[in-house]
Amino acid sequence: EVQLVQSGAEVKKPGESLRISCKGSGYSFTSYWISWVRQMPGKGLEWMGRIDPSDSYTNYSPSFQGHVTISADKSISTAYLQWSSLKASDTAMYYCARQGTVAGDYWGQGTLVTVSS
């Protein structure tokens, strides 16, 4: 069974750093890209960027380029999304999604990030 399991909810202060994770199982992790998608409270889905775990090649949405970093460790089938300095406006639910021939065929359960002083 294909599964993407994300790390738990986080509460952080502005200016702090954070890395959240997405662990794939039940399939060949290096055969599918992983995308990250943001959903701000009460809002729609926004694509942030994606990574090819086989070689860690990334491409980002212009809206998020330079604000976040996407990485992966294929040895443990895990992709990451990280911030070096969080802002209150980063408060959102973050989803990872598998991308192969069909984009977004499986999604993680989501990680809620709350940034508040």
Next chain:
Amino acid sequence: QSVLTQPPSASGTPGQRVTISCSGSSSNIGSNTVNWYQQLPGTAPKLLIYSNNQRPSGVPDRFSGSKSGTSASLAISGLQSEDEADYYCAAWDDSLNGPHWVFGGGTKLTVL
């Protein structure tokens, strides 16, 4: 605002047929396939339709998709109360600095 345009809301009574539209451009819907996702309250999005009109296994045939030119639509027939959810269309966009995955703003479906 979102790259793909959807109506913010739609509604219908049980048993009715409803359609949700999704409008894009030549760089996304016009040249790539469209997927639809269903997001039930408090849950992650779930793939509902892929490649314009294909249903993943387990998705009832009450759900169907179509595409024409730079627009797509999702139809739900025999509406049920459990269909009350947010629906999103998505497609790849062929931008100059690499493909981008773009979404519609979402349509909140209410079953009256």
